[in-house]
Amino acid sequence: MNLALWIAAGLLAAVALAGGITKTFVPKERLAAAPGGGWTGDASARFVKTLGVLEILAAAGLILPAALDIAPVLVPVTAVCWVLLMIGAMITHGRRGEAKFVMLNLIYLALAAFIAWGRFGPESFTG
Template sequence: MNLALWIAAGLLAVVALAGGISKTFVPWERLRKIRGGEWVGHFSVGFVKTLGVLEILAAVGLILPAVLDVAPDVVPVTATCWVLLMVGAMITHLRHGSPRFMVLNLIYLALAAFVAWGRFGPEPFTA
C-alpha cells in the first residue's frame, strides 16, 4: 500500500509540475491556442499564472515533506487540496466544452483522493 501511495503521489507531482510550469511560464496567448487550453481565454493572465504557481507548490507538497521528513502531514493535506482543484478544473472544462479533459481531471482527482485517504488513514507517515 505504501508503494502504491508513493507512486500515486509521484504521478500527481509530475502532472502538477508540468501543468504548473506551463501555466506559469508559457505565454497566455499561446496557452489559449493549445487544444484543451481554450478555457484560459476566459480568465485573466494573473489568475492563470496563480494557478500555475499553486500547481508547482502542489508538486512540491506531494513529495518533499515526506522525502525530507519535515512536516510529512502536509502530503495528505496537499492531496486534499488537489482534489478541490480538480473539481474546479472539471467544472471549467465542462463549461467550456472539453469533456475529454474532464475525464482526465477525474482520474487525477481519484489519485489525489487515494493519496489523501491513504496518508490520513491506513498508511500515515507518522506513527
C-alpha cells in the same frame, strides 16, 4: 500500499509540475490556442500564472514533506487541495463541453483522493 501511494504521489507531482511550469511560463495567448487551454482566454494572465505557481507548490507538497520528514502531514493536505482544484477544473472544462478533459481531471482527482485517504489513514506518516 506504501509503494502504491509513493507511485501515485510521484505521478501526480509530475503532472502538477508540468502543468504548473506551463501555466507559469508559457504566454496566455499560446496556452489559449493549445488543446484544453481555451479556458485561459477567459481568465486573466495573473490568474493563470497564480494557478501555475499553486501547481508547482502542489508538486513539491506531494513529495518533499515526506521525503525530507518535515511536516509529512502536508502530503495528504496537499492531496485534498488538489482534489478541490480538480473539481474546479472539471467544472470549467464541463461548462466548455470538453468531456475528454473532464475525464482526465477525474483521473487526477481519483489519484489525489487515494493519496489523501492512504496518508491520512492506513499508511499515515505519523503512525
